[in-house]
Amino acid sequence: MESDRPSSAGPARATYRPPGLRGLPLRFVVPNVVTLLALCAGLTAIRFAVEAKFESAVLAILVAAVLDGIDGRIARALKGSSRFGAELDSLADFIDFGVAPGLLLFFWSLHDLKTVGWAAVLIFAIAAALRLARFNVMIDDPDKPAWMGRFFTGMPAPAGAIVVLLPLYLHLSFDLPESRALTLVEALYVVVVAGLMVSRIPHYSGKTIGRVPREAFVFVLFAVAAILILLASFPLQMLIGxxxxxxxxxxxxxxxxxxxxxxxxxxxxxxxxxxxxxxA
Structure with a gap:
Protein backbone atom coordinates (compact mmCIF):
# COMPACT_ATOMS: atom_id res chain seq x y z
CA MET A 1 0.00 0.00 0.00
CA GLU A 2 1.41 3.35 -1.05
CA SER A 3 1.81 5.99 1.62
CA ASP A 4 0.11 9.39 1.25
CA ARG A 5 3.27 11.15 2.53
CA PRO A 6 5.52 12.74 -0.07
CA SER A 7 8.69 10.86 -0.69
CA SER A 8 11.84 12.35 0.79
CA ALA A 9 13.65 11.27 -2.35
CA GLY A 10 11.43 13.45 -4.57
CA PRO A 11 12.51 16.69 -6.21
CA ALA A 12 13.54 19.59 -3.98
CA ARG A 13 10.79 21.99 -3.04
CA ALA A 14 10.72 25.28 -4.90
CA THR A 15 11.72 28.26 -2.80
CA TYR A 16 8.69 30.31 -1.87
CA ARG A 17 8.92 33.92 -2.98
CA PRO A 18 6.18 36.28 -1.76
CA PRO A 19 4.48 38.29 -4.49
CA GLY A 20 5.98 41.72 -5.10
CA LEU A 21 9.57 40.74 -4.21
CA ARG A 22 10.67 40.15 -7.77
CA GLY A 23 13.27 42.53 -9.09
CA LEU A 24 12.12 45.77 -10.70
CA PRO A 25 13.91 47.25 -13.71
CA LEU A 26 15.96 50.33 -12.95
CA ARG A 27 13.83 52.38 -15.33
CA PHE A 28 10.94 52.12 -12.84
CA VAL A 29 13.11 53.05 -9.86
CA VAL A 30 14.84 56.20 -11.17
CA PRO A 31 11.70 58.39 -11.66
CA ASN A 32 10.40 57.47 -8.19
CA VAL A 33 13.76 58.37 -6.64
CA VAL A 34 13.51 61.81 -8.27
CA THR A 35 9.97 62.17 -6.87
CA LEU A 36 11.23 61.28 -3.39
CA LEU A 37 13.99 63.89 -3.73
CA ALA A 38 11.30 66.46 -4.56
CA LEU A 39 9.39 65.38 -1.45
CA CYS A 40 12.54 65.82 0.63
CA ALA A 41 12.96 69.33 -0.78
CA GLY A 42 9.37 70.21 0.17
CA LEU A 43 9.79 68.90 3.71
CA THR A 44 13.09 70.77 4.00
CA ALA A 45 11.28 73.96 2.97
CA ILE A 46 8.93 73.47 5.93
CA ARG A 47 11.92 73.08 8.25
CA PHE A 48 13.50 76.28 6.90
CA ALA A 49 10.18 78.10 7.38
CA VAL A 50 10.00 77.01 11.02
CA GLU A 51 13.55 78.29 11.50
CA ALA A 52 12.61 81.63 9.84
CA LYS A 53 15.03 81.00 6.95
CA PHE A 54 12.48 82.15 4.43
CA GLU A 55 14.75 82.66 1.42
CA SER A 56 16.16 79.14 1.87
CA ALA A 57 12.61 77.80 2.14
CA VAL A 58 11.69 79.49 -1.15
CA LEU A 59 14.70 77.95 -2.87
CA ALA A 60 13.79 74.51 -1.50
CA ILE A 61 10.28 74.80 -2.97
CA LEU A 62 11.82 75.91 -6.26
CA VAL A 63 14.05 72.81 -6.24
CA ALA A 64 10.97 70.66 -5.59
CA ALA A 65 9.20 72.29 -8.56
CA VAL A 66 12.17 71.61 -10.85
CA LEU A 67 12.39 67.98 -9.76
CA ASP A 68 8.65 67.58 -10.19
CA GLY A 69 8.99 68.89 -13.72
CA ILE A 70 11.60 66.33 -14.71
CA ASP A 71 10.47 63.15 -12.96
CA GLY A 72 7.61 62.62 -15.40
CA ARG A 73 9.85 63.31 -18.39
CA ILE A 74 12.39 60.83 -17.05
CA ALA A 75 9.66 58.22 -16.63
CA ARG A 76 8.43 58.74 -20.19
CA ALA A 77 11.96 58.75 -21.62
CA LEU A 78 12.84 55.50 -19.82
CA LYS A 79 9.36 54.02 -20.40
CA GLY A 80 9.12 53.63 -16.66
CA SER A 81 5.70 55.18 -16.04
CA SER A 82 3.56 53.30 -13.54
CA ARG A 83 0.42 53.76 -11.49
CA PHE A 84 2.54 53.58 -8.33
CA GLY A 85 4.70 56.45 -9.60
CA ALA A 86 1.65 58.55 -10.43
CA GLU A 87 0.19 58.09 -6.94
CA LEU A 88 3.54 58.83 -5.28
CA ASP A 89 3.91 61.95 -7.40
CA SER A 90 0.49 63.25 -6.32
CA LEU A 91 1.23 62.69 -2.63
CA ALA A 92 4.60 64.44 -2.96
CA ASP A 93 3.00 67.33 -4.88
CA PHE A 94 0.47 67.90 -2.12
CA ILE A 95 3.24 68.29 0.46
CA ASP A 96 5.56 70.28 -1.82
CA PHE A 97 3.03 72.64 -3.38
CA GLY A 98 0.04 72.60 -1.03
CA VAL A 99 1.40 72.29 2.50
CA ALA A 100 4.91 73.78 2.29
CA PRO A 101 3.99 77.13 0.62
CA GLY A 102 1.03 77.62 2.95
CA LEU A 103 3.08 77.01 6.08
CA LEU A 104 5.85 79.23 4.74
CA LEU A 105 3.41 82.12 4.30
CA PHE A 106 1.86 81.48 7.72
CA PHE A 107 5.19 81.49 9.56
CA TRP A 108 6.26 84.59 7.63
CA SER A 109 3.30 86.98 7.97
CA LEU A 110 -0.14 85.35 7.99
CA HIS A 111 0.26 84.31 11.63
CA ASP A 112 -0.36 87.98 12.51
CA LEU A 113 -3.96 87.50 11.35
CA LYS A 114 -4.35 84.43 13.58
CA THR A 115 -7.51 82.55 12.53
CA VAL A 116 -7.98 84.52 9.32
CA GLY A 117 -4.41 83.83 8.23
CA TRP A 118 -4.70 80.15 9.08
CA ALA A 119 -7.98 79.93 7.18
CA ALA A 120 -6.24 81.28 4.07
CA VAL A 121 -3.55 78.61 4.46
CA LEU A 122 -6.18 75.88 4.82
CA ILE A 123 -8.04 77.10 1.74
CA PHE A 124 -4.84 77.01 -0.29
CA ALA A 125 -3.92 73.50 0.90
CA ILE A 126 -7.44 72.19 0.21
CA ALA A 127 -7.38 73.78 -3.25
CA ALA A 128 -4.07 72.04 -4.01
CA ALA A 129 -5.51 68.68 -2.91
CA LEU A 130 -8.64 69.13 -5.04
CA ARG A 131 -6.57 70.30 -8.01
CA LEU A 132 -4.36 67.20 -7.85
CA ALA A 133 -7.33 64.85 -7.40
CA ARG A 134 -9.08 66.37 -10.42
CA PHE A 135 -5.92 66.05 -12.50
CA ASN A 136 -5.63 62.34 -11.65
CA VAL A 137 -9.23 61.79 -12.74
CA MET A 138 -9.03 63.80 -15.96
CA ILE A 139 -5.74 62.28 -17.13
CA ASP A 140 -7.51 58.96 -17.76
CA ASP A 141 -10.27 60.51 -19.90
CA PRO A 142 -10.15 58.68 -23.27
CA ASP A 143 -12.53 61.18 -24.93
CA LYS A 144 -10.31 64.22 -24.36
CA PRO A 145 -9.22 65.79 -27.68
CA ALA A 146 -5.50 65.77 -28.40
CA TRP A 147 -5.28 69.57 -28.49
CA MET A 148 -6.43 69.78 -24.87
CA GLY A 149 -3.07 68.31 -23.87
CA ARG A 150 -1.65 71.78 -24.50
CA PHE A 151 -3.57 73.14 -21.51
CA PHE A 152 -4.09 72.51 -17.82
CA THR A 153 -7.55 72.88 -16.32
CA GLY A 154 -6.90 75.36 -13.52
CA MET A 155 -3.53 76.57 -12.36
CA PRO A 156 -1.23 73.56 -11.82
CA ALA A 157 -0.06 72.96 -8.26
CA PRO A 158 3.67 73.69 -8.88
CA ALA A 159 2.83 76.98 -10.59
CA GLY A 160 0.41 77.83 -7.77
CA ALA A 161 3.15 77.24 -5.20
CA ILE A 162 5.55 79.58 -7.03
CA VAL A 163 2.96 82.29 -7.77
CA VAL A 164 1.39 82.33 -4.30
CA LEU A 165 4.74 83.29 -2.77
CA LEU A 166 4.90 86.53 -4.81
CA PRO A 167 4.24 88.77 -1.76
CA LEU A 168 7.17 87.11 0.02
CA TYR A 169 9.46 87.68 -2.97
CA LEU A 170 8.50 91.36 -3.01
CA HIS A 171 9.11 91.81 0.72
CA LEU A 172 12.47 90.07 0.68
CA SER A 173 13.61 91.97 -2.43
CA PHE A 174 12.45 95.50 -1.60
CA ASP A 175 12.12 95.45 2.20
CA LEU A 176 8.50 96.63 2.11
CA PRO A 177 6.94 97.92 5.34
CA GLU A 178 4.69 95.53 7.20
CA SER A 179 1.16 96.43 8.24
CA ARG A 180 -2.04 94.60 9.11
CA ALA A 181 -3.80 95.99 6.03
CA LEU A 182 -1.05 94.71 3.77
CA THR A 183 -1.17 91.31 5.46
CA LEU A 184 -4.92 91.17 4.82
CA VAL A 185 -4.23 91.84 1.14
CA GLU A 186 -1.69 89.01 1.15
CA ALA A 187 -4.24 86.63 2.69
CA LEU A 188 -6.76 87.64 0.02
CA TYR A 189 -4.13 87.03 -2.66
CA VAL A 190 -3.56 83.50 -1.30
CA VAL A 191 -7.30 82.80 -1.56
CA VAL A 192 -7.38 84.15 -5.13
CA VAL A 193 -4.53 81.86 -6.20
CA ALA A 194 -6.34 78.96 -4.52
CA GLY A 195 -9.42 79.85 -6.57
CA LEU A 196 -7.36 79.81 -9.78
CA MET A 197 -6.13 76.32 -8.90
CA VAL A 198 -9.61 74.83 -8.51
CA SER A 199 -11.16 76.84 -11.33
CA ARG A 200 -11.65 75.57 -14.87
CA ILE A 201 -9.64 78.42 -16.37
CA PRO A 202 -7.20 76.92 -18.90
CA HIS A 203 -3.47 77.45 -18.44
CA TYR A 204 -0.72 76.70 -20.91
CA SER A 205 1.00 73.37 -20.31
CA GLY A 206 4.70 72.88 -20.89
CA LYS A 207 4.38 69.10 -21.07
CA THR A 208 3.77 69.16 -24.81
CA ILE A 209 7.12 70.78 -25.54
CA GLY A 210 9.00 68.21 -27.56
CA ARG A 211 12.22 68.29 -29.50
CA VAL A 212 14.00 71.55 -30.15
CA PRO A 213 14.43 72.40 -33.86
CA ARG A 214 18.02 71.99 -34.99
CA GLU A 215 18.28 75.58 -36.21
CA ALA A 216 17.11 76.90 -32.82
CA PHE A 217 19.26 74.64 -30.66
CA VAL A 218 22.04 77.19 -30.03
CA PHE A 219 19.55 79.95 -29.20
CA VAL A 220 17.60 77.71 -26.80
CA LEU A 221 20.81 76.55 -25.13
CA PHE A 222 21.94 80.15 -24.67
CA ALA A 223 18.54 81.18 -23.29
CA VAL A 224 18.50 78.31 -20.78
CA ALA A 225 22.05 79.10 -19.65
CA ALA A 226 21.18 82.80 -19.23
CA ILE A 227 18.06 82.01 -17.22
CA LEU A 228 19.97 79.64 -14.93
CA ILE A 229 22.71 82.23 -14.36
CA LEU A 230 20.17 84.96 -13.56
CA LEU A 231 18.21 82.62 -11.33
CA ALA A 232 21.36 81.73 -9.39
CA SER A 233 22.46 85.39 -9.12
CA PHE A 234 19.06 87.05 -8.51
CA PRO A 235 16.68 84.28 -7.44
CA LEU A 236 13.96 86.38 -5.82
CA GLN A 237 13.93 89.02 -8.56
CA MET A 238 13.69 86.30 -11.20
CA LEU A 239 10.83 84.64 -9.32
CA ILE A 240 9.00 87.98 -9.24
CA GLY A 241 9.35 88.23 -13.01
CA ALA A 280 -9.71 88.93 -43.21
Whole structure:
Protein backbone atom coordinates (compact mmCIF):
# COMPACT_ATOMS: atom_id res chain seq x y z
CA MET A 1 0.00 0.00 0.00
CA GLU A 2 1.41 3.35 -1.05
CA SER A 3 1.81 5.99 1.62
CA ASP A 4 0.11 9.39 1.25
CA ARG A 5 3.27 11.15 2.53
CA PRO A 6 5.52 12.74 -0.07
CA SER A 7 8.69 10.86 -0.69
CA SER A 8 11.84 12.35 0.79
CA ALA A 9 13.65 11.27 -2.35
CA GLY A 10 11.43 13.45 -4.57
CA PRO A 11 12.51 16.69 -6.21
CA ALA A 12 13.54 19.59 -3.98
CA ARG A 13 10.79 21.99 -3.04
CA ALA A 14 10.72 25.28 -4.90
CA THR A 15 11.72 28.26 -2.80
CA TYR A 16 8.69 30.31 -1.87
CA ARG A 17 8.92 33.92 -2.98
CA PRO A 18 6.18 36.28 -1.76
CA PRO A 19 4.48 38.29 -4.49
CA GLY A 20 5.98 41.72 -5.10
CA LEU A 21 9.57 40.74 -4.21
CA ARG A 22 10.67 40.15 -7.77
CA GLY A 23 13.27 42.53 -9.09
CA LEU A 24 12.12 45.77 -10.70
CA PRO A 25 13.91 47.25 -13.71
CA LEU A 26 15.96 50.33 -12.95
CA ARG A 27 13.83 52.38 -15.33
CA PHE A 28 10.94 52.12 -12.84
CA VAL A 29 13.11 53.05 -9.86
CA VAL A 30 14.84 56.20 -11.17
CA PRO A 31 11.70 58.39 -11.66
CA ASN A 32 10.40 57.47 -8.19
CA VAL A 33 13.76 58.37 -6.64
CA VAL A 34 13.51 61.81 -8.27
CA THR A 35 9.97 62.17 -6.87
CA LEU A 36 11.23 61.28 -3.39
CA LEU A 37 13.99 63.89 -3.73
CA ALA A 38 11.30 66.46 -4.56
CA LEU A 39 9.39 65.38 -1.45
CA CYS A 40 12.54 65.82 0.63
CA ALA A 41 12.96 69.33 -0.78
CA GLY A 42 9.37 70.21 0.17
CA LEU A 43 9.79 68.90 3.71
CA THR A 44 13.09 70.77 4.00
CA ALA A 45 11.28 73.96 2.97
CA ILE A 46 8.93 73.47 5.93
CA ARG A 47 11.92 73.08 8.25
CA PHE A 48 13.50 76.28 6.90
CA ALA A 49 10.18 78.10 7.38
CA VAL A 50 10.00 77.01 11.02
CA GLU A 51 13.55 78.29 11.50
CA ALA A 52 12.61 81.63 9.84
CA LYS A 53 15.03 81.00 6.95
CA PHE A 54 12.48 82.15 4.43
CA GLU A 55 14.75 82.66 1.42
CA SER A 56 16.16 79.14 1.87
CA ALA A 57 12.61 77.80 2.14
CA VAL A 58 11.69 79.49 -1.15
CA LEU A 59 14.70 77.95 -2.87
CA ALA A 60 13.79 74.51 -1.50
CA ILE A 61 10.28 74.80 -2.97
CA LEU A 62 11.82 75.91 -6.26
CA VAL A 63 14.05 72.81 -6.24
CA ALA A 64 10.97 70.66 -5.59
CA ALA A 65 9.20 72.29 -8.56
CA VAL A 66 12.17 71.61 -10.85
CA LEU A 67 12.39 67.98 -9.76
CA ASP A 68 8.65 67.58 -10.19
CA GLY A 69 8.99 68.89 -13.72
CA ILE A 70 11.60 66.33 -14.71
CA ASP A 71 10.47 63.15 -12.96
CA GLY A 72 7.61 62.62 -15.40
CA ARG A 73 9.85 63.31 -18.39
CA ILE A 74 12.39 60.83 -17.05
CA ALA A 75 9.66 58.22 -16.63
CA ARG A 76 8.43 58.74 -20.19
CA ALA A 77 11.96 58.75 -21.62
CA LEU A 78 12.84 55.50 -19.82
CA LYS A 79 9.36 54.02 -20.40
CA GLY A 80 9.12 53.63 -16.66
CA SER A 81 5.70 55.18 -16.04
CA SER A 82 3.56 53.30 -13.54
CA ARG A 83 0.42 53.76 -11.49
CA PHE A 84 2.54 53.58 -8.33
CA GLY A 85 4.70 56.45 -9.60
CA ALA A 86 1.65 58.55 -10.43
CA GLU A 87 0.19 58.09 -6.94
CA LEU A 88 3.54 58.83 -5.28
CA ASP A 89 3.91 61.95 -7.40
CA SER A 90 0.49 63.25 -6.32
CA LEU A 91 1.23 62.69 -2.63
CA ALA A 92 4.60 64.44 -2.96
CA ASP A 93 3.00 67.33 -4.88
CA PHE A 94 0.47 67.90 -2.12
CA ILE A 95 3.24 68.29 0.46
CA ASP A 96 5.56 70.28 -1.82
CA PHE A 97 3.03 72.64 -3.38
CA GLY A 98 0.04 72.60 -1.03
CA VAL A 99 1.40 72.29 2.50
CA ALA A 100 4.91 73.78 2.29
CA PRO A 101 3.99 77.13 0.62
CA GLY A 102 1.03 77.62 2.95
CA LEU A 103 3.08 77.01 6.08
CA LEU A 104 5.85 79.23 4.74
CA LEU A 105 3.41 82.12 4.30
CA PHE A 106 1.86 81.48 7.72
CA PHE A 107 5.19 81.49 9.56
CA TRP A 108 6.26 84.59 7.63
CA SER A 109 3.30 86.98 7.97
CA LEU A 110 -0.14 85.35 7.99
CA HIS A 111 0.26 84.31 11.63
CA ASP A 112 -0.36 87.98 12.51
CA LEU A 113 -3.96 87.50 11.35
CA LYS A 114 -4.35 84.43 13.58
CA THR A 115 -7.51 82.55 12.53
CA VAL A 116 -7.98 84.52 9.32
CA GLY A 117 -4.41 83.83 8.23
CA TRP A 118 -4.70 80.15 9.08
CA ALA A 119 -7.98 79.93 7.18
CA ALA A 120 -6.24 81.28 4.07
CA VAL A 121 -3.55 78.61 4.46
CA LEU A 122 -6.18 75.88 4.82
CA ILE A 123 -8.04 77.10 1.74
CA PHE A 124 -4.84 77.01 -0.29
CA ALA A 125 -3.92 73.50 0.90
CA ILE A 126 -7.44 72.19 0.21
CA ALA A 127 -7.38 73.78 -3.25
CA ALA A 128 -4.07 72.04 -4.01
CA ALA A 129 -5.51 68.68 -2.91
CA LEU A 130 -8.64 69.13 -5.04
CA ARG A 131 -6.57 70.30 -8.01
CA LEU A 132 -4.36 67.20 -7.85
CA ALA A 133 -7.33 64.85 -7.40
CA ARG A 134 -9.08 66.37 -10.42
CA PHE A 135 -5.92 66.05 -12.50
CA ASN A 136 -5.63 62.34 -11.65
CA VAL A 137 -9.23 61.79 -12.74
CA MET A 138 -9.03 63.80 -15.96
CA ILE A 139 -5.74 62.28 -17.13
CA ASP A 140 -7.51 58.96 -17.76
CA ASP A 141 -10.27 60.51 -19.90
CA PRO A 142 -10.15 58.68 -23.27
CA ASP A 143 -12.53 61.18 -24.93
CA LYS A 144 -10.31 64.22 -24.36
CA PRO A 145 -9.22 65.79 -27.68
CA ALA A 146 -5.50 65.77 -28.40
CA TRP A 147 -5.28 69.57 -28.49
CA MET A 148 -6.43 69.78 -24.87
CA GLY A 149 -3.07 68.31 -23.87
CA ARG A 150 -1.65 71.78 -24.50
CA PHE A 151 -3.57 73.14 -21.51
CA PHE A 152 -4.09 72.51 -17.82
CA THR A 153 -7.55 72.88 -16.32
CA GLY A 154 -6.90 75.36 -13.52
CA MET A 155 -3.53 76.57 -12.36
CA PRO A 156 -1.23 73.56 -11.82
CA ALA A 157 -0.06 72.96 -8.26
CA PRO A 158 3.67 73.69 -8.88
CA ALA A 159 2.83 76.98 -10.59
CA GLY A 160 0.41 77.83 -7.77
CA ALA A 161 3.15 77.24 -5.20
CA ILE A 162 5.55 79.58 -7.03
CA VAL A 163 2.96 82.29 -7.77
CA VAL A 164 1.39 82.33 -4.30
CA LEU A 165 4.74 83.29 -2.77
CA LEU A 166 4.90 86.53 -4.81
CA PRO A 167 4.24 88.77 -1.76
CA LEU A 168 7.17 87.11 0.02
CA TYR A 169 9.46 87.68 -2.97
CA LEU A 170 8.50 91.36 -3.01
CA HIS A 171 9.11 91.81 0.72
CA LEU A 172 12.47 90.07 0.68
CA SER A 173 13.61 91.97 -2.43
CA PHE A 174 12.45 95.50 -1.60
CA ASP A 175 12.12 95.45 2.20
CA LEU A 176 8.50 96.63 2.11
CA PRO A 177 6.94 97.92 5.34
CA GLU A 178 4.69 95.53 7.20
CA SER A 179 1.16 96.43 8.24
CA ARG A 180 -2.04 94.60 9.11
CA ALA A 181 -3.80 95.99 6.03
CA LEU A 182 -1.05 94.71 3.77
CA THR A 183 -1.17 91.31 5.46
CA LEU A 184 -4.92 91.17 4.82
CA VAL A 185 -4.23 91.84 1.14
CA GLU A 186 -1.69 89.01 1.15
CA ALA A 187 -4.24 86.63 2.69
CA LEU A 188 -6.76 87.64 0.02
CA TYR A 189 -4.13 87.03 -2.66
CA VAL A 190 -3.56 83.50 -1.30
CA VAL A 191 -7.30 82.80 -1.56
CA VAL A 192 -7.38 84.15 -5.13
CA VAL A 193 -4.53 81.86 -6.20
CA ALA A 194 -6.34 78.96 -4.52
CA GLY A 195 -9.42 79.85 -6.57
CA LEU A 196 -7.36 79.81 -9.78
CA MET A 197 -6.13 76.32 -8.90
CA VAL A 198 -9.61 74.83 -8.51
CA SER A 199 -11.16 76.84 -11.33
CA ARG A 200 -11.65 75.57 -14.87
CA ILE A 201 -9.64 78.42 -16.37
CA PRO A 202 -7.20 76.92 -18.90
CA HIS A 203 -3.47 77.45 -18.44
CA TYR A 204 -0.72 76.70 -20.91
CA SER A 205 1.00 73.37 -20.31
CA GLY A 206 4.70 72.88 -20.89
CA LYS A 207 4.38 69.10 -21.07
CA THR A 208 3.77 69.16 -24.81
CA ILE A 209 7.12 70.78 -25.54
CA GLY A 210 9.00 68.21 -27.56
CA ARG A 211 12.22 68.29 -29.50
CA VAL A 212 14.00 71.55 -30.15
CA PRO A 213 14.43 72.40 -33.86
CA ARG A 214 18.02 71.99 -34.99
CA GLU A 215 18.28 75.58 -36.21
CA ALA A 216 17.11 76.90 -32.82
CA PHE A 217 19.26 74.64 -30.66
CA VAL A 218 22.04 77.19 -30.03
CA PHE A 219 19.55 79.95 -29.20
CA VAL A 220 17.60 77.71 -26.80
CA LEU A 221 20.81 76.55 -25.13
CA PHE A 222 21.94 80.15 -24.67
CA ALA A 223 18.54 81.18 -23.29
CA VAL A 224 18.50 78.31 -20.78
CA ALA A 225 22.05 79.10 -19.65
CA ALA A 226 21.18 82.80 -19.23
CA ILE A 227 18.06 82.01 -17.22
CA LEU A 228 19.97 79.64 -14.93
CA ILE A 229 22.71 82.23 -14.36
CA LEU A 230 20.17 84.96 -13.56
CA LEU A 231 18.21 82.62 -11.33
CA ALA A 232 21.36 81.73 -9.39
CA SER A 233 22.46 85.39 -9.12
CA PHE A 234 19.06 87.05 -8.51
CA PRO A 235 16.68 84.28 -7.44
CA LEU A 236 13.96 86.38 -5.82
CA GLN A 237 13.93 89.02 -8.56
CA MET A 238 13.69 86.30 -11.20
CA LEU A 239 10.83 84.64 -9.32
CA ILE A 240 9.00 87.98 -9.24
CA GLY A 241 9.35 88.23 -13.01
CA UNK A 242 8.32 84.61 -13.57
CA UNK A 243 5.25 84.97 -11.33
CA UNK A 244 4.07 88.18 -13.00
CA UNK A 245 4.70 86.74 -16.47
CA UNK A 246 2.74 83.60 -15.63
CA UNK A 247 -0.22 85.63 -14.36
CA UNK A 248 -0.08 87.85 -17.45
CA UNK A 249 -0.24 84.78 -19.73
CA UNK A 250 -3.56 83.57 -18.31
CA UNK A 251 -5.75 85.74 -20.64
CA UNK A 252 -3.74 84.53 -23.65
CA UNK A 253 -4.18 80.89 -22.65
CA UNK A 254 -7.93 81.44 -22.25
CA UNK A 255 -8.11 83.03 -25.69
CA UNK A 256 -6.12 80.22 -27.33
CA UNK A 257 -8.25 77.57 -25.59
CA UNK A 258 -11.49 79.16 -26.81
CA UNK A 259 -10.19 79.42 -30.37
CA UNK A 260 -9.14 75.75 -30.47
CA UNK A 261 -12.41 74.71 -28.82
CA UNK A 262 -14.41 76.57 -31.47
CA UNK A 263 -12.36 75.01 -34.25
CA UNK A 264 -12.86 71.54 -32.78
CA UNK A 265 -16.60 72.09 -32.43
CA UNK A 266 -16.80 73.35 -36.03
CA UNK A 267 -14.92 70.32 -37.34
CA UNK A 268 -17.16 67.95 -35.41
CA UNK A 269 -20.21 69.72 -36.81
CA UNK A 270 -18.86 69.47 -40.35
CA UNK A 271 -18.60 73.22 -40.89
CA UNK A 272 -15.63 75.36 -41.66
CA UNK A 273 -13.74 76.61 -38.59
CA UNK A 274 -13.80 80.32 -37.72
CA UNK A 275 -10.98 82.39 -39.21
CA UNK A 276 -7.79 82.78 -37.22
CA UNK A 277 -7.14 85.98 -35.29
CA UNK A 278 -6.25 88.81 -37.64
CA UNK A 279 -7.53 87.03 -40.78
CA ALA A 280 -9.71 88.93 -43.21
Missing amino acids: VSLLYLAMIPFSVRAFRRLSEQDAAQNAGTSPPPADGA
